[in-house]
Amino acid sequence: MVVFPNAKINIGLNIIEKRNDGFHNIESCFYPVGWTDALEILPADELSFKSSGIDIPGAPQHNLCLKTYQLLAADYHLPHVDIHLLKTVPIGAGLGGGSADAAFTIKALNDLFSLGISLEKQLAYARRLGSDCAFFLVNEPAYCFSKGDHFEPITLNLTGKWITLINPGLHISTADAYAGIVPQKPEKDLRELLKQPLHSWKDAVKNDFEDSLFSKYQVLSEIKNSLYTQGAVYASMTGSGSTVYGIFEKEINLAPMYAQYLTWQGYLV
Numbered sequence: 001m002v003v004f005p006n007a008k009i010n011i012g013l014n015i016i017e018k019r020n021d022g023f024h025n026i027e028s029c030f031y032p033v034g035w036t037d038a039l040e041i042l043p044a045d046e047l048s049f050k051s052s053g054i055d056i057p058g059a060p061q062h063n064l065c066l067k068t069y070q071l072l073a074a075d076y077h078l079p080h081v082d083i084h085l086l087k088t089v090p091i092g093a094g095l096g097g098g099s100a101d102a103a104f105t106i107k108a109l110n111d112l113f114s115l116g117i118s119l120e121k122q123l124a125y126a127r128r129l130g131s132d133c134a135f136f137l138v139n140e141p142a143y144c145f146s147k148g149d150h151f152e153p154i155t156l157n158l159t160g161k162w163i164t165l166i167n168p169g170l171h172i173s174t175a176d177a178y179a180g181i182v183p184q185k186p187e188k189d190l191r192e193l194l195k196q197p198l199h200s201w202k203d204a205v206k207n208d209f210e211d212s213l214f215s216k217y218q219v220l221s222e223i224k225n226s227l228y229t230q231g232a233v234y235a236s237m238t239g240s241g242s243t244v245y246g247i248f249e250k251e252i253n254l255a256p257m258y259a260q261y262l263t264w265q266g267y268l269v
């Protein structure tokens, strides 16, 4: 079975308060984008994992795909599998790439071996693997809250808008990024702001990670400003960085302009 775990962007991200468990309560709109890895899972005589494409830091046995397999294998009789991950989505990039791999592994194992795991139970497994992970099981635009691991549908349709994602190759640790933030309650409800027309988001819809990371890494604010110069209706960093995106009314090919960086562009669906 081959599946294509996709990335997400955060449209607005408020870091509201630090929790007793050390995590933060946040609120954000998560929106799926078409930048994908490829993940093949096949029945095999022995359990194995290999990856190609972008190098994944850490030992293969710590890969989220294997961790997911082991989590399910503790509760279900799972045959051995060969897992091959072609890693294309940049890592430590605010795109939720590792979380998507984990969520798609849950879904693929459930389908491949007809495990019959309910969505509720899949969500519970996902929450044990990472805060972003649960979203990818449903993979539709959502208002996410709590640790980012609970969500409800949001009426936000950006279908047909063009998006360009620019990753300058900085690996930003999510934990370090959260450690640099002083949480605060948002003045306005993000869901209300996102009901306003796209062109009004520029000065209203904020990612709370931007201030601290933009002063540390000037290249991030330069990319954001240049996306506006190129005609973006809305531009922002996603998650804890380092990817910055611009949303455009019409298709525009910016890949040559950002040739020194990793880029992905396409229509939102």
Ligand SMILES: C[C@](O)(CO)[C@H](O)COP(=O)(O)OP(=O)(O)OC[C@H]1O[C@@H](n2ccc(N)nc2=O)[C@H](O)[C@@H]1O
Pocket (backbone or CB within 6 Å): 010, 022, 023, 024, 025, 026, 028, 094, 095, 096, 099, 129, 130, 131, 132, 133, 146, 147, 148, 174, 175, 178, 239, 240
């Ligand atoms: C920045 C976002 O991508 C926004 O969507 C997510 O909040 C990050 O989610 P993630 O990569 O799945 O993060 P996890 O693997 O769950 O946590 C990594 C680390 O980030 C910090 N963390 C994460 C999520 C959260 N709500 N509060 C936190 O403080 C914690 O230090 C945690 O140890």
Ligand SMILES: Nc1ncnc2c1ncn2[C@@H]1O[C@H](COP(=O)(O)OP(=O)(O)OP(=O)(O)O)[C@@H](O)[C@H]1O
Pocket (backbone or CB within 6 Å): 056, 057, 058, 062, 063, 064, 065, 085, 090, 091, 092, 093, 094, 095, 096, 097, 098, 099, 101, 102, 132, 172, 173, 174, 239, 240, 241
């Ligand atoms: N399948 C995987 N893909 C990416 N990273 C993985 C994977 N499995 C384990 N990891 C580990 O997770 C770390 C990346 O986690 P991190 O949360 O920073 O990035 P991410 O999952 O790419 O997305 P985001 O920056 O949105 O959280 C890597 O350094 C790597 O050690």
